[in-house]
Amino acid sequence: GGIITQTPKFLIGQEGQKLTLKCQQNFNHDTMYWYRQDSGKGLRLIYYSITENDLQKGDLSEGYDASREKKSSFSLTVTSAQKNEMAVFLCASSIEVTNTGQLYFGEGSKLTVL
């Protein structure tokens, strides 16, 4: 089996700050995803990547950047943190070359902006 590791688990930042979340997977999966989890709004796709150095925007990409420099890692940057923002960011990966297979998730990174 494999695992998805997200760091940090908790991130506290200041308004306007650039903040980066990291995700590592050892499944050797091609496709990786970043989702934002808000209560009552489900999981909303921010960015995804179908292979190393590929980046695709999701529905919620404004205000975020992403980077996939290696197959095993996918990072997400909040370009300018918004005051009072609080959310959980979930990283996921999938082996399927089409999106009919399951997603494997990390435990999440919780962001708080003061």
Next chain:
Amino acid sequence: GDSVTQTEGLVTLTEGLPVMLNCTYQSTYSPFLFWYVQHLNEAPKLLLKSFTDNKRPEHQGFHATLHKSSSSFHLQKSSAQLSDSALYYCALSDDTGNYKYVFGAGTRLKVIA
């Protein structure tokens, strides 16, 4: 575009009673439906996935049947357990190769003694 609608908010059940969490969807293409479960402070994990034929997927006492005629994939269990308390997400994908999964808003199930 694709969309998923779930039973809203919080569902509270007494242990031993049947569970039914609703999921309906809209999709232009042939859909694949999933149920994910997330226990407190844990990662979401796959609970069930629809089959392409008429088989009914089952796992840990939960089952769901894809009904294309009514665009539904409701999650059911005959008898709720305290350990079933969690957040449940219904999700949709299709075979168009767009790599996107669409999630519902989530339903929180709380099972009480």
